[in-house]
Amino acid sequence: MKTITTFGLFALSLLTFFLSCNKSAGDKPKSKTEPTTNMKIATLSNDSLRKIKVCTALINESHALDSGKEAFGNSDLFWPEDKRTLYVNFLDGDPVVQQKVMNVAKQWENYCGIKFIFSNSPNPDITISFNEIGSWSYIGKDSKGKIPSMNYGWLNADTPQSEYDRVVLHEFGHAIGLHHEHQNNNSNPIIWNKPVVYQYYMGPPNNWSKEEVDYNLFARYSSSEYNGTEFDPFSIMQYSLPAEFTTNGYHLSSVYKLSETDKKFIASIYPK
Numbered sequence: 001m002k003t004i005t006t007f008g009l010f011a012l013s014l015l016t017f018f019l020s021c022n023k024s025a026g027d028k029p030k031s032k033t034e035p036t037t038n039m040k041i042a043t044l045s046n047d048s049l050r051k052i053k054v055c056t057a058l059i060n061e062s063h064a065l066d067s068g069k070e071a072f073g074n075s076d077l078f079w080p081e082d083k084r085t086l087y088v089n090f091l092d093g094d095p096v097v098q099q100k101v102m103n104v105a106k107q108w109e110n111y112c113g114i115k116f117i118f119s120n121s122p123n124p125d126i127t128i129s130f131n132e133i134g135s136w137s138y139i140g141k142d143s144k145g146k147i148p149s150m151n152y153g154w155l156n157a158d159t160p161q162s163e164y165d166r167v168v169l170h171e172f173g174h175a176i177g178l179h180h181e182h183q184n185n186n187s188n189p190i191i192w193n194k195p196v197v198y199q200y201y202m203g204p205p206n207n208w209s210k211e212e213v214d215y216n217l218f219a220r221y222s223s224s225e226y227n228g229t230e231f232d233p234f235s236i237m238q239y240s241l242p243a244e245f246t247t248n249g250y251h252l253s254s255v256y257k258l259s260e261t262d263k264k265f266i267a268s269i270y271p272k
Helices: 047-051 095-111 161-175 194-201 210-218 260-269
Strands: 002-004 055-058 085-090 115-118 126-129 135-138 150-152 226-228
Touching: 095 115, 095 161, 095 260, 135 161, 150 161, 194 210
Parallel strands: 055 135, 085 115, 085 126, 126 150
Antiparallel strands: 002 226, 135 150
């Protein structure tokens, strides 16, 4: 997990990957850039990869990479010291599903000074829908004023508890200011198999442009751009990574709970 302190790369969403969210930022139109004609497309060997669900971390234009304000743990997007109680409104959804989301989200409270109040506040900090495509969230205080600021597109009453744990902890991590761990460049072992990754994400169900794949997956942040821990393969902000997506065979399993690094890092940002 990292805290960016200077300039970063370009922004929009962070639809990241393997098993948790999916949407492009409403604040910026989705690009439709096509792949270059000389790009060699590899064949994915595992049909189960077609079921990978992905996540988008959304930020405002003012925090785009080209402005030097990136959302990967950016201190500009952490909630301020006088805002440790966050009011969360559900805009729609099954009450059973809402309760499950609440129960999981509150796990973050055990390790930091943030408190989530689920209510019908007239001035909510986070608003949640279940009606849009994919699962995604705005980053930190960029959530304020967004309707919705978070979405869960595949959770229902029959979804396994493990999937609630994986997705909800991750999205609320975004909502309190955290970004995707795979873009952490500090001791990061991932060597992308780019043709395979392009093939997967530029096709259905994601249909990303090449630019979106580059930004959401391949962009990394140097140690001069943030302060924080080394790459944490057990972070809730990291997704499962199939070996087919790397050239060195590196792979990651799904994560269903906060890592020890997650707990310590968020406690340092929002001390009790």
